[in-house]
Amino acid sequence: MSQHRPPGAPERPVAVPALPDLPEATVARLPEYLRALHNLAENGHETVSSEWLATAAGVNSAKLRKDLSHLGSYGTRGVGYDVALLIDQIEYVLGLTQRRTVALVGVGNLGHALAGYDGFATRGFRIAALFDSDPVRVGEEINGLVVRHVDELSRVATEESIAIGVIATPAAAAQRVADRLVAGGVTSILNFAPCVLTVPDGVDVRKVDLAVELQILSFHEHRKASLTALPAAGEAPLTPLPGSLAATDPQEAIGT
Amino acid sequence: MSQHRPPGAPERPVAVPALPDLPEATVARLPEYLRALHNLAENGHETVSSEWLATAAGVNSAKLRKDLSHLGSYGTRGVGYDVALLIDQIEYVLGLTQRRTVALVGVGNLGHALAGYDGFATRGFRIAALFDSDPVRVGEEINGLVVRHVDELSRVATEESIAIGVIATPAAAAQRVADRLVAGGVTSILNFAPCVLTVPDGVDVRKVDLAVELQILSFHEHRKASLTALPAAGEAPLTPLPGSLAATDPQEAIGT
DNA sequence: CGCGATTTGTGCGTGTCTTCACAAGCGCTT
DNA sequence: AAGCGCTTGTGAAGACACGCACAAATCGCG
Structure with a gap:
């Protein structure tokens, strides 16, 4: 974890007490x-x-x-x-007083959308570089940024002092991309690929998996359905479900 | 399926036991x-x-x-x-033995990507309907699905027994969409809009905010920077921070 | 058939997070 | 200036989650 903060740009040197370690x-x-x-x-x-x-x-x-x-x-x-x-x-x-630069790797379906998502810019993050491994995509221009080949990732990350790397590649490529981000000095990674990344100490990884969210919701659907199917049987069901008419779940399938 | 385990009786080894309430x-x-x-x-x-x-x-x-x-x-x-x-x-x-149908509302930048994301289909979810309020987008075909107007949302949700609604609209529209989903009998919502949704009891909402993830990472960047910048602040910093490489060592720190 | 190697299932101590309830502090009014 | 209503900040208790460490169970082999 090489800390590559430029010494010429100190953050808010005054006022606030030492950064507390928050839960x-x-x-x-x-x-x-x-x-x-x-x-x-x-x-x-x-x-x-x-x-x-x-x-x-x-x-x-x-x-x-x-x-x-x-x-x-x-x-x-x-x-x-x-x-x-x-x-x-x-x-x-939150460290938002200085604008942090983001590198986005993988300009496929999801990556394309992220590159165009204006919620990043409006909340203090600037996407500074796009990468992909597909030669067809390299060179493409998205939102004023040219997609570069992933081989340049480490070098560019260092040069541009990338603070956060966003991985939107298929799972198979994610670990290699993470390694290159780390090699380029990036110490924070947001991973959209459905896989576990291994990184050195000092590097933070957050994972967002869209299918996982749906699966968690699916569990609660399943639970709700089984609750309404089995009325009071020793255990008091939660609320009588005010407007639970709807009849969305006919019967929960039991077999495979 | 409405069998409740009688006390003392052994469970059927083949049939699945009653759905436990997991942490x-x-x-x-x-x-x-x-x-x-x-x-x-x-x-x-x-x-x-x-x-x-x-x-x-x-x-x-x-x-x-x-x-x-x-x-x-x-x-x-x-x-x-x-x-x-x-x-x-x-x-x-997780309730994945029955395929759950998903309605996606908001076919903008992000919604478009979600509609084309194959990670949903491969993990048991079928996007059954797309909606948008923009007349220009209504009628457009994405991945074999025609975008319908959001006015049809409640009706279609009921007819197609939609299990999960995904909101990928701007924040301003999200609450109205949620209301319509609920009116259509949907009891699980995945919300990508940066706002808090109010829903009746019995409806589950999960929120995914991409900018929030970046902000959390930003905090840790900030903390790491302030640690290396102020070495002796009464607290001993963690590790002496080894060299940036050392690519693969599974001593990982789980970021969540 | 018994023993050792292996791996699960879990009791328990520890730490973190949440929630309640209330004292302390602030401004406004009289 | 004193009193009153309102809101913050926090101590304490409960709920939850985590991880160690070990007993119980199973397989393979001699």
Whole structure:
């Protein structure tokens, strides 16, 4: 993990105390709070109560307060939180005060969509390079960026100080791509390929698998169906399901 | 199927036991085990030890055993797990024995990619209908499916017994789409729009926000940078940070 | 038939996350 | 200035998840 932060660009050298080590669960929620706060700011709100912000972010208000308390107290009792201040705080903690460059590898079906997804740019990330191994795709221009061959990956990643690599290749290619990203100094990887990546210590990998999400939902569908099929049998079923008419699930198949 | 296990009576070994309520964390890992198992099956393996399967899935072996024990014991001590049997078990528990139909709403940048993503079909999900509100997109054919207008959503969802709705619209439209899905009897929603959905009890929502993933990675980048920048801040930094290469060593740190 | 090698299943200690409940603090009003 | 209503911040308890370590079970072999 070679830290290739250019020494000439120090981050916010002042104000904020040393970066606290937040619970992982808190970190995962901060972006959600941030999004809700931006909505509030656009609507002209200057302060917000924990109750309000919590519902906007879809969480319990006590949890929200505890989360925010981890970054130092920036609320005013009896009033709430200053929206603008809180935005600054969260953006600082998340490291969004400096725009991070992203390299996207694999410009297939999904990669193409990611390259054109404007949600990245609007939230502080700049896709700086695209890569693919297919010679047909190399050279193609997407959103003003030319697709380069994956052989250049390590070199370009180093040159452009890529902070985050996004892998949108087939599973078979993902590990090789990850190795090249690491070799290029990248220490954060977002993996869309359905496989487990092996990386050195100090490199963070997050995995997003769309089919996995569907499978988790499928489990809950299955469970709900089996609950309605077996009414009370010693165990109290949860709620009587208010509007569960629908008749979506005729009978759950049992065989293979 | 409405049989409930009578106390004392032995379970039918062939018929599947009553659906256990698994810990949520376990459910989230089962798809990963399933993927690894399919890989093993393709390579001709008939049994697998917990150690092997655990590394293939990127988890601790004790955790894997405990997860599997929740679905009833299907391993043989001294030998391991029967790959085919375990696949059947997990697929049953996840409700994948019956193919679930998916409706995809929003055929923009991301939605287009999802419609063409073959990872869904290969893992038991069939996209049965596409919807959009843009009249220009309505009528377009993608992968053999014609995009319908979102006004038809509720009706079609009911008619086609849609099990899962996928929302890939802008945030502003997502809640309206969710309402229509619910009205059409859909009880599971996968939401790609960056907003919180409000749904009745009994409806499950999972959210995937690509920008959030990047922001979480950004936090860790920030933390890593501040650690190397401020070596002595009262806390001892983790490892002395070995050289950047050392490509393949499975001492991996699981990023989740 | 018994023994050793192997691997599962799980009890238990530990740590993390969540939630409740309430004291402390702030501003507004009188 | 004092009181009051409102909201934050947090201690404590409960719920959940994790991983170790070991007993129980199974197979293969002599």
